[in-house]
Amino acid sequence: MLRGQIESFIREDLGYHDISCQMVPDTIAEAVIFAKQDCVVAGVEVAEAIFDYFDIEYTRKIAEGEKIQNNGVVFELKGRTVSLLRAERLALNFLGHLSGIATLTRDCVEAVHECSEAVVAATRKTTPGIREFEKLAVIAGGGDPHRFNLSDxxxxxxxxxxxxxxxxxxxxxxxxxxxxxxxxxxxxxxxxxxxxxxxxxxxxxxxxxxxxxxxxxxxxxxxxxxxxxxxxxxxxxxxxxxxxxxxxxxxxxxxxGSLIHKAQWADLSMEMKESFMS
Structure with a gap:
């Protein structure tokens, strides 16, 4: 993800006067992002770009396109509390949306491969502004992205x-x-x-x-x-x-087209580790 893209998404989420994040003591904390359902994980590189922007240390616990079970950990994080709170929703939105697409795609691919070698592909029915990420989520789920744009x-x-x-x-x-x-x-x-x-x-x-x-x-x-x-x-x-x-x-x-526009978001969450607050 390009820095300009990240800043655009952050600007949309933070607004002009972010009190909810700034009100907490800006200390060092640790947190985990975990799945609250079985799913195929996608969007980890997007999340990492967001963490990098906020100078958050992270350890990825699962690879893009891998299945994770309920309560499985996707990331372990360490950084300043204000940064963690500011990165939380943006990272979770991408992980939830893209993992939902990857999960539905994987289900469809597995269903097809029980009776055929046909390729399961997406279409250009995507969300304006984030098509590249939705298409990459299809790939993570084992599908084919089809055309990324009209020039392909x-x-x-x-x-x-x-x-x-x-x-x-x-x-x-x-x-x-x-x-x-x-x-x-x-x-x-x-x-x-x-x-x-x-x-x-x-x-x-x-x-x-x-x-x-x-x-x-x-x-x-x-x-x-x-x-x-x-x-x-x-x-x-x-x-x-x-x-x-x-x-x-x-x-x-x-x-x-339903691989993207009918995919249900995967349920992921971030939880702070109180014992690591300092």
């Missing part, structure tokens, strides 16, 4: 099709693309999937199709000798309840 690859979506048609959009994308950029076409029918694959896109994304429609489309791609020439991704309406059904359709990637 060229994705032809429904509105591109509405504006210029699928074929014209693919031709224009191939004309403008760097040799390093993949082209992905989002489609809603088997016919469009076949057209995109014939035109040489790298990825065909089957959007809002039912599992039976996906199976039929994959079979048509295979019948035309196109299945091994294109990555097949599915997205839209996929959740933890129907995830396994989609994983069995023979596709390569399952992308889910």
């Amino acid at each position: 690859s060229i994705m032809i979506k429904d509105n591109h099709r509405h504006i210029m048609g699928l074929e014209n959009a693919i031709l224009k994308a191939k004309e403008m693309a760097s040799f390093t950029q993949k082209i992905e076409a989002e489609v809603e029918s088997a016919n469009d999937a076949l057209l995109a694959a014939r035109m040489g896109v790298d990825i065909v994304m089957l959007d809002n199709m039912s599992p039976s429609e996906i199976i039929s489309t994959v079979e048509k791609l295979r019948h035309e000798g196109l299945r091994n020439k294109v990555i097949v991704e599915v997205s839209g309406g996929i959740n933890t309840e129907n995830l396994a059904e989609y994983a069995k359709t023979g596709i390569d990637v399952i992308s889910m």
Whole structure:
């Protein structure tokens, strides 16, 4: 995390007249950050950047992406009391939010891998300003971040099709693309999937199709000798309840916006060790 980012987050949290932290004696204290539930931990490097900013000594007790049980310790901390209090909520907010994403992602990855080798990926449905951290939390949970931004690859979506048609959009994308950029076409029918694959896109994304429609489309791609020439991704309406059904359709990637926007925060807390106050 860049220093400017940290200062922006701190400015938002401290405000102009922080009495609640300044009212305590500014002595040396020790504290622990621990989990209050089983979860997959993410955001430890963000937390460390916050601790570094406040000159707090820390010992990380668990690695990014590792599972932790209820009451397990994530960090042991030592620093001045005012600094510990000021770092507390900011560090816990990141750890809680990102660990929630990593935990949900891990659950989805494990569910898929029981019946398929498909990759579980995120989408660009992220929180403005902290996308990079949410995407890294997906990675910590064993998922794929997909595009970090629009420049990572060229994705032809429904509105591109509405504006210029699928074929014209693919031709224009191939004309403008760097040799390093993949082209992905989002489609809603088997016919469009076949057209995109014939035109040489790298990825065909089957959007809002039912599992039976996906199976039929994959079979048509295979019948035309196109299945091994294109990555097949599915997205839209996929959740933890129907995830396994989609994983069995023979596709390569399952992308889910819900990995981020429906993840429940993990419950973590910081507790001061009174016996170390001096």
